[in-house]
Amino acid sequence: MSVSLYYSAHRAAPLTEAESSAIECVVAAHTTSFPYDDEESLYLYELSDDGPEERVAGATKMPSDFDRLMPVLTHLLHSVTELRRVLSDAEWAVHMDDIDIPWDEAEGYSLSGMNERRK
Template identity: 65%
Template structure:
């Protein structure tokens, strides 16, 4: 059984050109620091729900030693995406578990 992290931002208006560039910049700048090139990292869908302006998922690695570094990296990336699109409604969850948001910390896994 696999576990995935899902992320979705929605609003009534489409991304502007500047917002699209900001999303692409986050994806491009975060990718080189991803800890395991052989694992799935931040993955944004081409098309999503009607009001989704950003949506994606990341399948968690089978190697348990890789799970936390992957989660931390992807949650950091999604935090940057949310800060680039602050007026969107965000939903981030690990299968059925909602990931909390903190204005200063971003997305995090509670202890």
């Protein structure tokens, strides 16, 4: 059974050229720094500005190898955090199958305990 991370942003206004460029920069930076060549990475669907108010959407299948899961998930959530900051006025939904990933204005997206520092 596979688990995937899903991410989407909705708003009435279409993306501006500046926002589209900023999103492309986030995706390019993510791709360059992604830790594993043989795992799925950040993937955004092709969306039409003519369609519904979904402006950004994508999904990534999580690794089945537990040792790779946390680095991949951490990297993806950081990238989705950057995407959200590009489109801060959109309504965002980020979830791993049926588990909602909470948003924290200071920390961004993370699961409980992911950003805690070890003492």
